[in-house]
Amino acid sequence: MSLIFLEQLRSICGQAHVLAEGDLSAWEVDWRKRSFGKALAVVRPGNTDEVAQVVKACLAARVSLVPQGGNTGLVVGSTPDDSGTQVVLSLQRLRAVRQIDAANLTITVEAGCVLQHLQEAALQAGFLFPLSLAAEGSCTIGGNLATNAGGTQVLRYGNARDLCLGLEVVTAAGEVWHGLSGLRKDNTGYDLRDLYIGSEGTLGVITAATLKLYPLPAARLTAWAAVASMDEAVALLGLAQQHLGASLTGFEVMGQFALSLVVKHFAQLKVPFHESAAFGVLLECSDQESETHARALFERLLEAALENGCVSDAVVAESLAQAKQLWHVRESIPLAQVEEGLNIKHDISVPVSRIPEFVRDTDALLQKAIPGVRLVNFGHLGDGNLHYNVQAPAGNDAAAFMHEREDEVNTLVFDAVQRFGGSISAEHGVGTLKVSKLEHHKSPVALSLMRAIKTALDPHNLMNTGKLLRR
């Protein structure tokens, strides 16, 4: 049956686009190399109609499908299991920018379009597409939408979901839902768009999207502030929101230990105030008027913050090069962690108001459980989203620590998150990595609603089987 099935896929997509032999690890192994899957085949349809035919063929043969974009996800959500029975459906050939509508401030692109290409296409037309994250050079917009990606501009522009007006989707039945809408208001029934967004390919395959564009800011300025505690960082955030309103487009916080790793492993980078301050805050202001205006706004804010006492020192980048350097420090934290050795990563959120207490409490609990443990704490404070990573005590073997303590540390951190009304996955999603954690921490009512929806829209459980919800 397998050979006939593969022939069928080949007749849909063409011989060259059904891969069933040779090294398929680029599609089978996840980004962080935590899972080594085995695919029945990798199929690369060239358009929406071919995607629909592939889904129908899989449905008829009862073969499970794993949609995949740039395969840059962090929760093992887009690679097959090791059974050799799943088909990887790669969207990478659907990469066209279909339309830019300047007066409507929208862009319509196919799922396989790389995020950076999308940003560039918007820029070329004179607009901003604000979604921005570390993997933007290789992740695809389809994957961004399937996982409701976050990133560094959420504070102002929202998550991927907030940037999307309409979708084209191949349903689990292999039908095409033509929901590509450029409408900002449309109250004609259930919100199918937001249901498919963030469903991680378990309800259907996103093949294209209509997304919001924004006018380009006239100027963008970056500042770095030294703060003495997480409480002061939250106080600074409130002041910044008051002074800058919607011009505040970035607010990243970085703990002293995280910054010390950057200093240690990337000596060429200058990290402001890293010896004196418990936390560094990176602020970004996008201004519709001019650089002069943005600078005046920033100076007024920082004066108020120094006076109020929540900031002990601050610097505003004098040039684009300086601004890039400051962002480079922020972006180098994950790489510095790699240099330092494996650590236990978390992508959590709690209400902004509760972050100081959460960090105090959880730091103390971890120190008690593992004396000398080191916390690489940084993240998007404006969204309540911390990458609260746990590194072995100095001198300990990182791999052994990871192996022996990961479960214990995860349980401790996730239990704390739940006590503080937070989320165990703020922006990375669930994939297979967090399926059992989700069952533990999500409310049973919510889980049973989710299962009912899954069964209703994918009755044979063939769409990204085992991701997000257990098989």
Next chain:
Amino acid sequence: MSLIFLEQLRSICGQAHVLAEGDLSAWEVDWRKRSFGKALAVVRPGNTDEVAQVVKACLAARVSLVPQGGNTGLVVGSTPDDSGTQVVLSLQRLRAVRQIDAANLTITVEAGCVLQHLQEAALQAGFLFPLSLAAEGSCTIGGNLATNAGGTQVLRYGNARDLCLGLEVVTAAGEVWHGLSGLRKDNTGYDLRDLYIGSEGTLGVITAATLKLYPLPAARLTAWAAVASMDEAVALLGLAQQHLGASLTGFEVMGQFALSLVVKHFAQLKVPFHESAAFGVLLECSDQESETHARALFERLLEAALENGCVSDAVVAESLAQAKQLWHVRESIPLAQVEEGLNIKHDISVPVSRIPEFVRDTDALLQKAIPGVRLVNFGHLGDGNLHYNVQAPAGNDAAAFMHEREDEVNTLVFDAVQRFGGSISAEHGVGTLKVSKLEHHKSPVALSLMRAIKTALDPHNLMNTGKLLRR
């Protein structure tokens, strides 16, 4: 059985809060008095637990439930049918403001809280809750969320859905989903929140919500511009977005005939440029800095617009009183229409870029079908949302026109909307009024997905039966 059932409801909510006799028309007749229903009873639970018990009692007795807030909807979505078998579940006693979290910029309120009270509670705490619409003095936030209400600030702050971070919902099974989250990022599964929002009470009952707050603007300024055509209005919108960015919080367009009705019926109101201009545009700018700054921004924009030629004349309100007067003109259009006599109302959206062509084409088609027909065209141009209302030719009897031509006019307008990629219900929802129109204009794939979701989450079809989807 009916008596036993009513006794059960009384034992849940108390004698005084189950109404089954006397004049119940306040709950049975819709806002526009288009439907005269008959309820088995009106039940007014006092808290979430009582709501859950009522839903369970109705489920056990297989009695259909109609959730109701302020009963100000425009599509007959919150009143019972005339069978005398449905229970109206009024949320009006659940009206507490549960919490304001200043550092997190959130407010948590119960469903029955009147929108204006919510705005006032936010203001008292020093924040803005931006949802604003004509019925705000009596509509409730639960109804706003159930219908994903729009209004005049959508351009900047989005629809009700965009303002909501979390919900508490009584499901169709009578269980409570505690989804009240103050999180701006949470990727742990399907977006149940956005599914309940806009589902018009057909999947469950929203009992409370956590909503976004914004810093209060330092100043708000209003301007009125005269434009020669819808093309010029769209050009002005583009300029305004470029100059003002997120400070542009209102952009309303009004056709000359709509304004002439205001002049005719409310002689005390001064309508700028109404004799010379084909359209008036009301612009609002909310500024984080100062009135001086806002005024400078507005002046620069209007100078650019006069130079560009898309505006022939403009005035900026010199005082709050003048600004209120300009908004009063805009808000008087519906009342002026009432004075002029019944008309056929539409609440449509098309992509902003296509509005000029849509209006030209549809005006011509209507004139051809009904020579002398008059168009009361006004709306939220920034969102592509027009209230494109059709009034009888001068001298014709309005009621007779309505009776004879409503179907024909609706069909003509909705067919045009569909050709232009628009929506037949931009912000009012579907209710019972547009159920059959929705079946005609919505894609069969989307409808079958919606039906599958409805069956999965409300298998006995008891939640607001017959609304949004046919019975």
